[in-house]
Amino acid sequence: MNKRKPYVRPMPGWWRKNPYFIEYMIHEGTALFVAAYAFVLLFGLWRLSQGEAAWNGFIAALQSPLSMLLHLILLLMIGYHSYTWFKIMPRTLPPLIIGGKRVSAAAITAGGFIATLLASLALLGIAWGISQ
């Protein structure tokens, strides 16, 4: 008689059992805030298509304290999401060889951060210039 009876373990609440998985769920969760902000922008575009009055109403709504708070939360969440994104970037790239040496994972992540910082500063500069 076959005495084999392999036991398959169930996986309820698997992501709560390891700090690594908890962090994974959190950083995946922050993607929802990226989507939410895309909807805010889309909504603005839609209001713009309805003429000047609608657009001015949208701008006014953006300046309400509630909207400020919402945007602050969005900024933090999207900031964290970008951070995790750059952290994993070295795992998604083929070996990057500069001057005969392989670029380290830390350098790739840092490069991503610096590029984001420069792009954000440039965008802020342009927005500032337009608003003057």
Place this chain on the structure above:
Amino acid sequence: MTDQTMSIEVMRYRPEQDKEPWLQSFEVPYSDDMSVLQGLQYIRDYLDGTLAFRWSCRQAICGSCGMMVDGVPKLACKTFLRDYPGKVRIEALNHFPIERDLVVVLDDFIDKLESITPYIVPKEDKPLSEGEYQQTPAQMDWYAQFSGCINCLLCYAACPQYGLNQDFLGPGAIALLHRYNQDSRDGACEQRMELLAAQEGVFNCTAVGYCSEVCPKAVDPANAVNLNKTAVAKDYFLRFARPKGGCK
């Protein structure tokens, strides 16, 4: 050995009498140069001869002693009791069916390993008289890291996607597949592409990344999986532009 002891909790599962796995605690004499594997060997030699676990090399190269140590996939021979002061919990490797105690069923992985054509298929056959297939150190660099895999399956135990869906080809097999694809002497990239592009291939991965974190050989299987996401997408779109066969 000193007269210090520590307690090792070991997962037990004896198919002929247990309905499900349970934990048994053992007091084991402890010295700070003892590996987890030595702790288990002490239990088997002096406390309970029926405890089942796999090991062979004792030096992190055979890949047989993978198990969960305090919930983290580890090689028992490369993990030291001193890092778990007082008490440690040893369980069978996650995501694999348990055969007995710490021994898991590996059939699924072995099938996957066979499926990836895990050997070099020469681009063109040449007669022996023309000598060997040569490769420069720079060409070897492209795959060397991925050839370090010892099939220990810690990465599978770290992968929730594999746990939830056993059809997923998984980190280790994809890392090895990538190793052969990246070999300048190999020409079987095309036949491996089908496995990568399948529903159960690279796109089953949601980039958790824990596989690379736990790999004892710095293989970085997550890197192999993610690089092949790009490779599959390229293969899909470029086939409209060029005939199949330009895999590399």
